Amino acid sequence: MMHSDPNLSSTMTDQTEDEYGLRNSSASAVGTGMYGRMSCEGSPVMMSPWNQASPFTQTEWSNVDENLPQNGLIGSLVREEGHIYSLAATKDLLYTGSDSKNIRVWKNLKEFSAFKCNSGLVKAIVISGEKIFTGHQDGKIRVWKVSPKNQSSHKRSGTLPTLKDIFKASLKPSNYVEVKKNRTALWIKHADAVSCLSLNEEQGLLYSASWDRTIKVWRISDSKCLESIPAHDDAVNSVVSTTEAIVFSGSADGTVKAWKREQQGKHTKHTLMQTLTKQETAITALAVNKNGTAVYFGSSDGLVNFWERDEKQLNYGGVLKGHKLAVLCLEVAGGLVFSGSADKTICVWKRDGNIHTCLSVLTGHTGPVKCLAVEENLEVSEQKDHKWIVYSGSLDKSVKVWGVSESFIDMNNMGTMQQEQHVISHSEVVMSDGSFSSSTGGASSHQRG
Structure with a gap:
């Protein structure tokens, strides 16, 4: 039985660091801070070419008993080729990215197709119509196209930024910005790993977050980089765009920021609207509900905090205590x-x-859960009881598929999870240890562990 730990904000143990490869951001090509960021790609064994399997080796799903409880495991795929870092689900297809250089496509719990890139670790996948965008450890965003005649055929159609735009930008010295002491790079290029991608299909925009501390805004129609936002003081681990012209970003510097998107003539401009939190532990995951009225952020201390939006601003809502180690997705x-x-x-x-009530705790992975994707199960959903298919990717090299019902409650976990609520003024932010810090004030006196 899982119990919430009142000391979750304490410094992580060495065992935790070994388990999922905690890296200090000072290892970044551009970062000089001392904040931790979650990754596992630094291991020489994992990066070795001898530790890779063929991208087209067929692997079968193992199925469990069909007489399932309302919340339970549907199937599991054990992949021996790489640790799972990214997932994307659309209709009846599931895309998985790993550190094996392969992107696989699954249909009805069986391998449907696979395509290979030469960039190594695939840290993010998003899908827009017939286009698939993948973010990589090498700082590039690759664009793939699905054949309209053959859904299993994927071909690379470009890279962001395009070679044409790189060449044009390189002709102007003003397009070079400092990314590290004595080092400059084009502002349209990420100078470090792409950690997250987020689509705003209504506006035709793609947002990319990077360990280079920036968020870049791309126009999907012509692959143009419209803006580079110097968003944080350390690696940006997550970015989420909403339909309300607000973009949220979370960073290893311990802050979550809300950005307002505005159209200034022909140009798109993002301005800082509010800093939601300023804490000692790294922000490792972000999610926003469908109408953009609630934003959740997970951190390396195992907590999930949430904020709620009213007509004027975002206000702190509370904290969910359900994990013993870092929240990764x-x-x-x-x-x-x-x-x-x-x-x-x-x-x-x-x-x-x-x-918030904890309905259940899904267990079965033998490694950290790195990524999630959720699709509604339209075949069995009822008006009063929505049912969902949840995909989870792990550093144990497996993807698991779960069936989840909104009406199911696991009584074994009732009372073991906590939600704490605080009433604070909008000018204050909550520190991970329960203290408060002004969102408009100076640097926190708390030191990083």
């Missing part, structure tokens, strides 16, 4: 919030107003 679907953690579990939270 978050998803919101319907009235549910899913949090995946380095403690190898997935907590399923149900939101009722601003109160």
